[in-house]
Amino acid sequence: MTPAVDFDSVSIRLATPSGGLTVATDLSLSIAAGSFVTIVGPSGCGKSTLLNMAAGLLFSPAGEVRVFGERLTGINRHAAYLFQQDALLPWRTVIDNIMLGPVLQKCPRAEARENARGWMAKVGLTGFENQFPYQLSGGMRKRAALAQSLIVDPRILLMDEPFSALDIQTRQIMENELLALWQETGKTVMFITHDLEEAIALADQVVVLSARPARVKGIYPVDLERPRDVTEIRMRPDFMELYRRIWSDLREEVGPHHGAFGPAGAHA
Amino acid sequence: MNVMNNRLTEAADGTVSSDEDLGLATATTRRQAGPRTIATLQVAVFVGSILLWHVGTATGLMDPFFFSRPLDVGERIWSWLFVSGYIWIHLATTLTEALLAFVIGTALGVAFGLGFARVRLLAAVFNPYIRMFNALPRVILAPIFLLWFGLGMASKVALGVTLVFMVVFFNTFQGVREVSPILLNNVRMLRASPRQLLRHVYLPSAMAWIFSSLHTSIGFALVAAVIGEYMGAAQGIGFVVAQAEGVFDTTGVFAGLILTSLVVLGIDLLIERLEAYLLRWRHQQ
Numbered sequence: 001m002t003p004a005v006d007f008d009s010v011s012i013r014l015a016t017p018s019g020g021l022t023v024a025t026d027l028s029l030s031i032a033a034g035s036f037v038t039i040v041g042p043s044g045c046g047k048s049t050l051l052n053m054a055a056g057l058l059f060s061p062a063g064e065v066r067v068f069g070e071r072l073t074g075i076n077r078h079a080a081y082l083f084q085q086d087a088l089l090p091w092r093t094v095i096d097n098i099m100l101g102p103v104l105q106k107c108p109r110a111e112a113r114e115n116a117r118g119w120m121a122k123v124g125l126t127g128f129e130n131q132f133p134y135q136l137s138g139g140m141r142k143r144a145a146l147a148q149s150l151i152v153d154p155r156i157l158l159m160d161e162p163f164s165a166l167d168i169q170t171r172q173i174m175e176n177e178l179l180a181l182w183q184e185t186g187k188t189v190m191f192i193t194h195d196l197e198e199a200i201a202l203a204d205q206v207v208v209l210s211a212r213p214a215r216v217k218g219i220y221p222v223d224l225e226r227p228r229d230v231t232e233i234r235m236r237p238d239f240m241e242l243y244r245r246i247w248s249d250l251r252e253e254v255g256p257h258h259g260a261f262g263p264a265g266a267h268a
Numbered sequence: 269m270n271v272m273n274n275r276l277t278e279a280a281d282g283t284v285s286s287d288e289d290l291g292l293a294t295a296t297t298r299r300q301a302g303p304r305t306i307a308t309l310q311v312a313v314f315v316g317s318i319l320l321w322h323v324g325t326a327t328g329l330m331d332p333f334f335f336s337r338p339l340d341v342g343e344r345i346w347s348w349l350f351v352s353g354y355i356w357i358h359l360a361t362t363l364t365e366a367l368l369a370f371v372i373g374t375a376l377g378v379a380f381g382l383g384f385a386r387v388r389l390l391a392a393v394f395n396p397y398i399r400m401f402n403a404l405p406r407v408i409l410a411p412i413f414l415l416w417f418g419l420g421m422a423s424k425v426a427l428g429v430t431l432v433f434m435v436v437f438f439n440t441f442q443g444v445r446e447v448s449p450i451l452l453n454n455v456r457m458l459r460a461s462p463r464q465l466l467r468h469v470y471l472p473s474a475m476a477w478i479f480s481s482l483h484t485s486i487g488f489a490l491v492a493a494v495i496g497e498y499m500g501a502a503q504g505i506g507f508v509v510a511q512a513e514g515v516f517d518t519t520g521v522f523a524g525l526i527l528t529s530l531v532v533l534g535i536d537l538l539i540e541r542l543e544a545y546l547l548r549w550r551h552q553q
Contacts, residue, residue, distance in 0.1 A: 057453055075456055087454035091472045091549045100468070101458040134551040152458060 002069040003030040004078075004156050004188035010053060010060035012046035012214060023049075024214035025062070029207065033068070033155075036182060036189045038199035040246075041209030041217075042254045047192045051158050054190060055081050067156070079156040080149035084164060086141055088133040094144050095120065095129040101152035119147040123177070139170035143177075150181065157182075159191040163198070175202060175230040183227060196250065200242055201230040208246060211253045218249050336519040344523040355527065361503040363531070365421050365493035369428020370486055374478070377433045381440025381474065382466070391441075402438075406430045407492075410499050424496030424504070431488035439481045443474030479546050482539050490532055 012024035023046045031037050031054075041047050052058040053065050056076040065072045067079070088097045095116050102112035120126050123143040133141055142162060149157065163171045179202060182189060193199050199206050203222050210217040222242065224233060233239050301309075318338050324330035325337045332340075348355035384391045410427050417423035447470055455469050497506025505528050512520025 055453075055457060057456070075459065077459060079457065081454065081457040083450055083454060085450050087450045089451060089455070089468070089472070091476070093549075100455070104455075104458055104460045104464050104468070132549040134549065148454075148458070 001033060003066075004033040004035075004068060005031040005054045005190060006066040006069075007050065007053070007060075007063070008066065009063035010050075010065060011062040012049045012053075013061060014044070014046060014049060023212045027215055028063075029216055031188060031190055032205075033188050034186050035204045036179075036191065036202060037205045037207060038191045038193055038203040039207045039209060040193060040196055040199045040250060041214065042211045042250075043194075045209045045211055045214040045253075047209060048160050051081075051160050051190060051192055054156070055079055055158050057081075076156070078154060079158050080152055080154035082142075082145055082149050082157065082159040082162040084161040086133065086145070088141060088144055088148065090133050093130045093132055094125060094136065097133065097144060098147045098151055100148060105152070115151060116147070119151050122181070123147045137170075139166055139174060142166065142174055146174075146178070146181070154187065156188045156190065159189065161193055162191075164194060171198075172231050178202070179226070179228060179230070196243060196247060197234055198230075200239060200246070201228065201233050206246060208249055208253075217253065218246070220246050332518075333516070334518060336522050340519045341522045341526065344519050345527055348523065348527070355505075355508065358504050358508050359527075359531065361421070361501075362490070362493045362497065362505045362528075365424040365496070365504065366428060366486070366489040368421070368425045369492060370432055370489040372425065373429040373432025373489065374436045374485065376429065377436025378440050378471075378474065378478065380433075381437045382444060382470065384437075385441045385444035386470075398437075402434055406434075407495055410492075410496050413496070414500050419500050419502055424493045424501070427496045428489040428492035431492050432485045435481050435485045435488060436478055439477040440474045443477035444470050447473045476547060476550070479543055482543055483536060486535060486539060487532065490528075490535075494528060 007027060007029045009026045009028050010024075011022060012027065013020045013022050023044065027050075029050075039047055039050070049058060053060055054067070054072075054076060056065075056072050056074050056079075067076055088094075089100070092100070095113065098119055099109075099112040099116035102115060103109065107115075117126075117129070120129065123146055125140060125143055125147065128136065128140065133144070136144065145162070163174050166174060175198065191199075191202060196206075200222055206220040206222060207216060208218045208220070209215070220242065224236070224239060321330070321335070322338045325332045325335055384394065406427070409430060410423075413423040413426045417426055451469055451473075452465065455465060460468060493504065494506040494509075497504035498510045499506075501507040505524055509521050509524040512518075512524060
């Protein structure tokens with residue numbers, strides 16, 4: 001089966017004040033269609049850049065990225081992107097934000113609004129249609145952003161530490177809701193995180209990237225049954241066993257000077 | 269916000285770093301005056317200065333030839349407004365000029381601001397000229413515009429446009445430049461065309477900057493209209509003041525000035541309302 005996203009010997013170049021820094025060359029990775037893949041790795045190894053390449057927002061100086069077998073040359077039309085920072089348009093109300101995708105596709109307004117109402121109900125935002133983003137809590141803004149991404153019915157969902165700014169309770173609620181929404185649809189998810197527990201709890205597959213020069217250090221299948229409850233699954237022995245195995249792999253990359261690696265690992 | 273920041277820094281390091289900080293910090297610990305007290309004090313200041321003016325001219329300390337008398341000025345304003353109705357046509361002229369200058373200047377400013385912000389080469393090439401033009405006291409252009417466009421409204425509108433344009437142009441330029449790349453990428457991922465990006469991200473983002481400069485640009489439009497009229501016109505508040513000045517009618521000069529200030533104050537209050545509505549999506553601090 002054709003992978004949803006196929007990175008074929010790409011290079012990762014990060015923009016730095018002094019010009020640029022190549023952190024990876026000849027990196028290959030395939031994301032199977034319909035799977036939930038999380039990617040972990042030390043800061044600065046180019047995880048976000050990889051995601052931006054899958055989105056078609058950035059291009060690799062070498063190699064190529066294929067999406068469902070086709071070489072990506074512009075914005076990835078199959079993908080939606082959930083950013084780490086707030087990306088809702090502050091001057092639009094919540095419902096106007098959620099219906100933005102359909103409106104941009106020239107969908108009749110009434111229809112788009114109806115569709116957006118449906119998504120608001122799904123993410124539990126009914127009643128907040130006419131609020132502005134600043135009036136919502138961080139968790140609610142994430143729900144709105146999720147609805148904004150999913151309303152265009154993307155085949156691929158790209159997520160860059162989307163829940164890292166939330167408190168731990170809200171975060172676990174969002175994770176469970178994301179899993180529930182994902183399970184209904186069978187979309188491909190590429191999810192970047194700093195939190196190994198989150199990575200395992202959500203994923204079919206955890207990809208560990210190494211420190212510079214970045215390469216795929218390991219791919220760990222997570223064969224815990226679904227549906228999962230991300231809070232409960234963390235207590236299970238097979239979860240902890242998997243955590244230990246991946247962590248021992250990751251620890252070498254993170255290094256002692258990087259300090260803790262987990263929810264507390266600071267990354268702006 | 270500033271005050272809060274100062275208090276926060278103070279709390280964080282336990283010391284107050286400068287006199288300025290100290291002033292702000294103590295100001296917040298004092299009891300705040302309520303809106304009623306403030307309104308009362310505002311009225312007191314008004315009554316006080318009029319009274320001072322009245323006493324000054326009544327006792328001969330201030331020569332009424334140069335300073336007129338508050339009662340005379342009040343009477344003149346009253347008569348202009350309600351007895352002879354002399355002022356209405358002039359007020360209407362000035363406001364029309366200001367409004368036209370505001371609309372045209374804003375439209376041009378937005379168009380050029382967007383263009384310059386999107387096309388880097390334009391901005392780079394024209395940068396020194398724009399700075400030059402901005403540094404120029406543009407009021408000096410009034411006589412030239414009089415020559416070019418005559419004594420009618422056009423010359424005043426032209427002067428107003430040059431003033432308003434600069435304010436709006438810079439704000440639009442800045443607004444577009446400072447569009448969050450996250451917002452842009454998000455809307456691009458939602459498959460927006462370049463035109464849709466302009467309409468849904470760049471323009472609204474610039475609008476926020478333009479709205480917050482409304483006070484300045486409308487003020488400039490009025491100033492330009494009055495100055496233009498003062499230099500040469502057959503109608504308008506500036507013309508009224510110039511006429512009065514020509515016959516040493518200080519009462520007329522003061523009446524014209526006070527009337528203008530009142531009109532500006534009224535417009536300013538309206539703009540405040542409008543701004544609060546248009547920028548209601550912004551977090552109130």
